[in-house]
Amino acid sequence: MENNLEKFSITENCPVRGVLDHLGDKWSILVMMVLGEVEKMRFNELNKTIPDISQKMLTVTLRSLEADGLIKRTIFPQVPPKVEYEITERGKSLLFHINNLTNWAIKNMADIKESRKLFNA
Amino acid sequence: MENNLEKFSITENCPVRGVLDHLGDKWSILVMMVLGEVEKMRFNELNKTIPDISQKMLTVTLRSLEADGLIKRTIFPQVPPKVEYEITERGKSLLFHINNLTNWAIKNMADIKESRKLFNA
DNA sequence: CCGCATCCTGATTGATACTG
DNA sequence: CAGTATCAATCAGGATGCGG
Numbered sequence: 001m002e003n004n005l006e007k008f009s010i011t012e013n014c015p016v017r018g019v020l021d022h023l024g025d026k027w028s029i030l031v032m033m034v035l036g037e038v039e040k041m042r043f044n045e046l047n048k049t050i051p052d053i054s055q056k057m058l059t060v061t062l063r064s065l066e067a068d069g070l071i072k073r074t075i076f077p078q079v080p081p082k083v084e085y086e087i088t089e090r091g092k093s094l095l096f097h098i099n100n101l102t103n104w105a106i107k108n109m110a111d112i113k114e115s116r117k118l119f120n121a
Numbered sequence: 122m123e124n125n126l127e128k129f130s131i132t133e134n135c136p137v138r139g140v141l142d143h144l145g146d147k148w149s150i151l152v153m154m155v156l157g158e159v160e161k162m163r164f165n166e167l168n169k170t171i172p173d174i175s176q177k178m179l180t181v182t183l184r185s186l187e188a189d190g191l192i193k194r195t196i197f198p199q200v201p202p203k204v205e206y207e208i209t210e211r212g213k214s215l216l217f218h219i220n221n222l223t224n225w226a227i228k229n230m231a232d233i234k235e236s237r238k239l240f241n242a
Numbered sequence: 243c244c245g246c247a248t249c250c251t252g253a254t255t256g257a258t259a260c261t262g
Numbered sequence: 263c264a265g266t267a268t269c270a271a272t273c274a275g276g277a278t279g280c281g282g
Binding site for chain 1: 243244245246
Binding site: 015016018019020023024025026029066067068069090093094097098100101102104105106108109111112113115116119120 | 136137139140141144145146147150187188189190211214215218219221222223225226227229230232233234236237240241
């Protein structure tokens with residue numbers, strides 16, 4: 001890879017930042033990982049699988065992932081309502097990189113923990 | 122990869138979250154990318170390369186990356202002071218995955234932009 | 243069942259001024 | 263030059279209540 005730096009280090013109007021914002025927020029990665037391991041999942045199942053997320057943040061997270069075409073939302077017009085979420089191909093291709101990152105984190109977390117201890121000593 | 126989900130989806134005491142927190146904050150990735158493309162760089166050079174970052178946030182960001190052993194800080198005891206920063210091997214191995222992500226973002230940003238437009242229409 | 247609207251709080255970031 | 267200290271602003275996230 002040559003220099004992405006020159007083109008994208010400027011923070012204003014940085015397109016990469018916009019796309020990678022999902023990595024920044026608290027829940028997107030987790031939701032993607034869950035949906036990456038199932039066919040489909042309903043709203044309430046997601047909420048049970050990620051107990052700490054509030055209903056509001058689950059909705060917000062799902063919407064922003066949907067807007068970017070990373071997940072797909074299917075509404076079944078029935079009473080009571082039923083909505084299913086599933087990961088898209090684009091979402092899968094992103095999830096691949098996310099999984100590489102989490103695996104890196106798992107491999108390195110012991111060393112990092114040790115570094116932090118030394119740093120704070 | 123088998124199920125990371127079961128082990129790490131719980132948000133409290135999630136070790137992966139702690140390690141990947143750098144991806145969440147506003148400047149860490151940018152600083153890593155800059156340091157990934159140079160041998161070493163001084164504080165003020167970094168500040169010029171990333172014009173939008175404040176002195177304070179640059180300091181905070183550098184410290185947290187240093188604590189995790191992702192960058193190395195070298196103080197030259199002279200007047201005026203001189204401090205050099207460089208990426209570590211651990212940092213490089215993380216940066217590799219970050220670069221994969223940014224490349225993914227660059228490849229997909231046009232499609233994502235289009236998705237967003239349709240979504241908001 | 244699914245989700246939106248409102249309000250509210252605490253953490254993160256930024257502006258500014260100062261120092262060894 | 264390379265920070266620290268302080269204060270102000272901003273924003274993500276959570277609580278709650280309502281609606282189709």
